[in-house]
Amino acid sequence: DAGVIQSPRHEVTEMGQEVTLRCKPISGHNSLFWYRQTMMRGLELLIYFNNNVPIDDSGMPEDRFSAKMPNASFSTLKIQPSEPRDSAVYFCASSLDKRSNQPQHFGDGTRLSIL
Amino acid sequence: GNSVTQMEGPVTLSEEAFLTINCTYTATGYPSLFWYVQYPGEGLQLLLKATKADDKGSNKGFEATYRKETTSFHLEKGSVQVSDSAVYFCALTSGTGANNLFFGTGTRLTVIP
Numbered sequence: 001d002a003g004v005i006q007s008p009r010h011e012v013t014e015m016g017q018e019v020t021l022r023c024k025p026i027s028g029h030n031s032l033f034w035y036r037q038t039m040m041r042g043l044e045l046l047i048y049f050n051n052n053v054p055i056d057d058s059g060m061p062e063d064r065f066s067a068k069m070p071n072a073s074f075s076t077l078k079i080q081p082s083e084p085r086d087s088a089v090y091f092c093a094s095s096l097d098k099r100s101n102q103p104q105h106f107g108d109g110t111r112l113s114i115l
Numbered sequence: 116g117n118s119v120t121q122m123e124g125p126v127t128l129s130e131e132a133f134l135t136i137n138c139t140y141t142a143t144g145y146p147s148l149f150w151y152v153q154y155p156g157e158g159l160q161l162l163l164k165a166t167k168a169d170d171k172g173s174n175k176g177f178e179a180t181y182r183k184e185t186t187s188f189h190l191e192k193g194s195v196q197v198s199d200s201a202v203y204f205c206a207l208t209s210g211t212g213a214n215n216l217f218f219g220t221g222t223r224l225t226v227i228p
Binding site: 004031033042043045048056091093095097098099100101102103104105106107108109 | 144146147149151156157158159160161164166204208209214215216218220221
């Protein structure tokens with residue numbers, strides 16, 4: 001079975017540019033999560049969706065960040081304008097549903113570098 | 116609130132040594148507890164989980180027991196291999212109806228031949 005698929009795997013762009021990260025969750029999974037991983041801050045939850053609806057976006061750093069989930073098989077995380085401090089690895093994860101005993105399945109991440 | 120405190124790394128062990136990585140937690144509600152492993156350049160993979168007190172999760176020779184009395188979920192393996200070298204994350208979900216994970220800081224394990 002296909003796991004969580006993220007694209008691109010690597011992105012290098014200049015400060016001020018718009019960046020769009022993409023995620024395809026596992027088919028049949030109803031919850032989707034976006035995380036950011038840095039050396040300084042570890043893993044941070046940015047936002048999560050349940051049944052395509054954003055439930056908690058309190059981890060989104062600021063208005064430059066936005067996330068959408070137009071359907072059950074696709075989500076995007078957008079940064080506009082990007083800044084060097086946004087450089088990190090961004091992970092998408094999905095789980096079967098929102099019950100707390102359900103594990104999350106992670107994609108391989110997008111390594112983002114903002115110059 | 117919800118938080119996970121994890122043993123600081125890095126940890127370096129010789130092959131076939133015994134491994135313990137300590138993890139303690141604070142949670143509202145009745146949390147589920149997880150260990151995830153991250154190999155270089157990859158995402159996190161679920162290693163094992165326990166969803167109620169006294170449950171033992173196990174996988175690939177790793178074990179962890181959900182101890183409510185000590186609020187702990189320590190990871191153990193009796194004999195590590197070079198292929199176990201990775202970063203290990205302890206995590207919880209709060210058990211209050213949402214399954215967003217709260218992670219520890221991660222412990223890097225290096226196993227040398």
